[in-house]
Amino acid sequence: MEGKMKAAVFKDIENIVVEERDIPECPRDGMLVKVVACGICGGDVRNYHNGLKDGIKNQIMGHEIAGVVVETDNTVTRFKPGDRVALAPDVSCGQCWYCKRGLVNLCLSHRMLGTHFPGGYAQYIALPSDVMHRGFIEKIPDGMSFDHAAFAETASAVIACQKYNDVSLGDTVVIIGDGPVGCLHIEVARARGAKKVIMVGMDKLELAESFGADYLFKNTDQEKVKASVLELTDGIGADIVICAVPSVAVQEQALEMVRKRGRVVIYGGVAKTKQTAQLNSNLIHYNEIMVLGAFSYPATGLADALSAIHSGKIHAEKYISAHVPLEGVVGGMELVSSGKALKVIIDPWLK
Incomplete structure (x- = not known):
């Protein structure tokens, strides 16, 4: 051509x-x-x-x-x-x-x-x-717009992350990060049966409100956020904390909010100049916390996301x-x- x-x-x-x-x-x-x-x-x-x-x-x-x-x-x-x-x-x-x-x-x-x-x-x-x-x-499935089909790539990795980490019925999930990825984690956690979804964010919380988190906290005072999460979980902590913002400070914060034998998921890479976090190894050791990475998706990833959008489990238009x-x-x-x-x-x- x-x-x-x-x-x-x-x-x-x-x-x-x-x-x-x-x-x-x-x-x-x-x-x-x-x-x-x-x-x-x-x-x-x-x-x-x-x-x-x-x-x-x-x-x-x-x-x-x-x-x-x-x-x-x-x-x-x-x-x-x-x-x-x-x-x-x-x-x-x-x-x-x-x-x-x-x-x-x-x-x-x-x-x-x-x-x-x-x-x-x-x-x-x-x-x-x-x-x-x-x-x-x-x-692209019949009836799906090009905009929604382009958005499926973003959803692919979120779906794969929660499947790999087995988010399931009854879980309390904390999502740190109020961008599109954080909002997708709300929708996917809901679709997988999470009991309580808590979002911690900064400048997009107003935009994130419509996605159905049970609680939204502004991350200006980390100690206050930690206390709120512990209060909402009877002092135990969340089953899983997903770091959906590229910040090592958030990764360090997540360990303070997850329960014993819970999971902290590092989702998304940080800038090369800021890639070293100082995680509290005693918390990981004594509380048997699992810290995992989540990157990209399996061979079915894009097809899975297109299906989730087409079926209305993910609302791309929002x-x-x-x-x-x-x-x-x-x-x-x-x-x-x-x-x-x-x-x-x-x-x-x-x-």
Whole structure:
């Protein structure tokens, strides 16, 4: 397919430029997709300020993608032009120790759309053979909007996290972080049968109110928050505390609010310059607390999230606060950072 397209290109730290580029050719064993919606992820904001993994520059960012197939190589049989598709970023190698055991999110050669491959901050995206065979591409269910399909990537990791940590009937769950991920943890915990859901946040608590937490606390006084959680749990602490904000201080705080033999989940990476937490090892030891990480999702992750949104267990419409054109990418990131929006969607065709 010949012609020109617009793309928002990450040149360097805090430098994104909208450029006119050639529409990429349909790759061998791959396909070309017209991007209709691409979400701005908290990870994108962090990368904008700190740089892409491996020092990559001059790259098209964006990995929460929904669009329409416009061209396929003649070897591709799973998709055809006109199919509506949702994309998630992870691309595994299929050969390492983890991939052979189905743990594709832990792949030793893990790559991502928007970092190692051009992403969705553009009007078109080419999906090469590696992405077709070892990436995440799913057909969008009938009746689902492109916006909601793009949001499914965000939901995928939340669903996988709570499944892995067995959030279940009767649990008391504390979620620290009031962004879209924190709000998703509320909805997923409810769907899995949690008895009591407590959110601890800062600047988006007003936006988070509608998601059904039993209690919301502003995290300006950590001792007061800790006392409130203990009071609500008869002095025992929560069954599980999910750190849904990239802060080592929050990870340290979580240990003070979880019960003996409870779980603290570190969800989401922090900036490379702030990646060392000082966890109270005596609390972990004497209280037999489990501290776990949660990253990405299994091979069924994107399909699971699309199903949860399609069935109404997750209400994607409540998260999407604004749409911006490619020229508004940085402004969209500022909306997210300032707490004025939960999820901002880029419409590459918006003028």
